[in-house]
Amino acid sequence: xxxxxxxxxxxxxxxxxxxxxxxxxxxxxxxxxxxxxxxxxxxxxxxxxxxxxxxxxxxxxxxxxxxxxxxxxxxxxxxxxxxxxxxxxxxxxxxxxxxxxxxxxxxxxxxxxxxxxxxxxxxxxxxxxxxxxxxxxxxxxxxxxxxxxxxxxxxxxxxxxxxxxxxxxxxxxxxxxxxxxxxxxxxxxxxxxxxxxxxxxxxxxxxxxxxxxxxxxxxxxxxxxxxxxxxxxxxxxxxxxxxxxxxxxxxxxxxxxxxx
Amino acid sequence: xxxxxxxxxxxxxxxxxxxxxxxxxxxxxxxxxxxxxxxxxxxxxxxxxxxxxxxxxxxxxxxxxxxxxxxxxxxxxxxxx
Numbered sequence: 001x002x003x004x005x006x007x008x009x010x011x012x013x014x015x016x017x018x019x020x021x022x023x024x025x026x027x028x029x030x031x032x033x034x035x036x037x038x039x040x041x042x043x044x045x046x047x048x049x050x051x052x053x054x055x056x057x058x059x060x061x062x063x064x065x066x067x068x069x070x071x072x073x074x075x076x077x078x079x080x081x082x083x084x085x086x087x088x089x090x091x092x093x094x095x096x097x098x099x100x101x102x103x104x105x106x107x108x109x110x111x112x113x114x115x116x117x118x119x120x121x122x123x124x125x126x127x128x129x130x131x132x133x134x135x136x137x138x139x140x141x142x143x144x145x146x147x148x149x150x151x152x153x154x155x156x157x158x159x160x161x162x163x164x165x166x167x168x169x170x171x172x173x174x175x176x177x178x179x180x181x182x183x184x185x186x187x188x189x190x191x192x193x194x195x196x197x198x199x200x201x202x203x204x205x206x207x208x209x210x211x212x213x214x215x216x217x218x219x220x221x222x223x224x225x226x227x228x229x230x231x232x233x234x235x236x237x238x239x240x241x242x243x244x245x246x247x248x249x250x251x252x253x254x255x256x257x258x259x260x
Numbered sequence: 261x262x263x264x265x266x267x268x269x270x271x272x273x274x275x276x277x278x279x280x281x282x283x284x285x286x287x288x289x290x291x292x293x294x295x296x297x298x299x300x301x302x303x304x305x306x307x308x309x310x311x312x313x314x315x316x317x318x319x320x321x322x323x324x325x326x327x328x329x330x331x332x333x334x335x336x337x338x339x340x341x
Contacts, residue, residue, distance in 0.1 A: 041311045146310040154318040161326060243323055251330035 037143045037225045045148065046228040053149075054192050057235050061189050064242030068182070071249040116167055124166035131159040139236040143225055149232035153239025160240070161247045169252055178248075181241045188238025195230045265306055273299045286337050290328035294321050 027044055037043045045053055139152030164172040276299060280292040297320025305313040 039311075146314045148311070151311075151314050151318050154315075154323055158318070158322050158326070161323070165326075246327065247323075247330060250327060251333065253334050 036222050037228060039143055039145065039148075041146070042142045042148050042228065042232075046142075046231055047224055050196070050231065053231070053235065054196065057189050057192055057238050060242050061185055061238055064185055064245040067246045067249045071253065073253065120166050124162055128159050128163055131162070132156060135159060135236075135240075139232055140229070142232045143228060149235030150239055152232075153236035154243060156236065156240040157243025157247075160244045164247065164251075169248065172244075173248070176244065181245050181248075185238050185241035185245065188234045188236070188241065191234030191237065192231045195227060195234070199227075266303070269299055269302050269306070273303070286332045287329065290325060290332060293328060294325040297321050297324065 027048065028040060037047075135152045135155035137152075138147040138155060139149055142148035142152070160172060160176065163175070273296060276292050276296040280289050280296065283289050283292065297316060301313045301316040301320065304310075304316060
């Protein structure tokens with residue numbers, strides 16, 4: 001029955017299909033005049049249909065929150081492994097009461113520990129800053145080229161995941177503390193909602209960026225492009241933090257000690 | 261919309277989807293999901309929706325495959341059914 005319904009679709013690119021008769025013409029003609037943004041997809045996504053993007057960001061934040069709440073395990077480990085870096089001898093301390101004074105010669109270990117390879121470490125260390133610059137570029141150029149907040153956020157998040165894969169998880173957790181990740185995820189959503197709420201005291205509706213004109217020194221149409229840039233930055237920050245949170249919680253089963 | 265390109269890519273999509281269900285090794289399934297996602301990205305790029313193709317490329321062939329492999333790392337590698 002599904003195949004029968006599929007055969008009844010209008011042709012691709014049909015100018016009389018219902019999707020291109022009612023509203024799309026308006027968007028395609030007026031988007032550049034009203035918002036000064038060449039990329040119409042971003043204009044529709046962040047300005048004309050800004051509510052949907054706001055709730056989408058909230059959904060992504062909820063996914064990260066759910067992953068954190070379901071998987072995070074705050075128990076202390078009972079047995080610990082220490083490895084002497086000079087000789088490679090491994091100590092297995094079963095009693096959790098005795099604490100070994102860990103100096104420079106011993107390092108913490110986990111049962112699944114694999115030594116990280118030199119080639120992988122060096123190559124990833126060189127390439128991660130370039131990936132991050134590209135991610136920032138994609139976020140900032142969402143108005144002019146394909147891209148926007150989501151894509152740039154995912155690229156930035158995957159650069160941090162690459163750091164976790166090439167080194168080990170403890171290196172990533174030392175660089176980005178868990179509390180900061182949670183704060184970033186919430187701040188991203190709050191930036192979006194904050195920009196939307198600021199428009200209200202200035203005299204407009206909830207997401208009406210054109211009323212921000214007294215705050216920013218530009219003409220009323222360019223202000224919409226700037227408002228869009230602000231919300232894309234909020235979305236990018238939230239998506240980055242949530243990607244890293246989900247990866248860290250899945251790969252270590254919540255314990256944040258080691259994995260992959 | 262040169263139709264042989266569409267036909268070939270759609271055939272690959274169906275092939276990847278059926279193979280991802282029937283294969284017994286879960287790691288191969290994760291990689292097949294990545295391949296499926298890449299084929300969908302090609303389809304959308306051919307249709308002209310570049311934004312959607314960009315998003316699918318980053319999310320599907322990047323982050324989603326990593327999440328699947330991480331989940332398989334923590335559970336078993338052979339499928340239980």
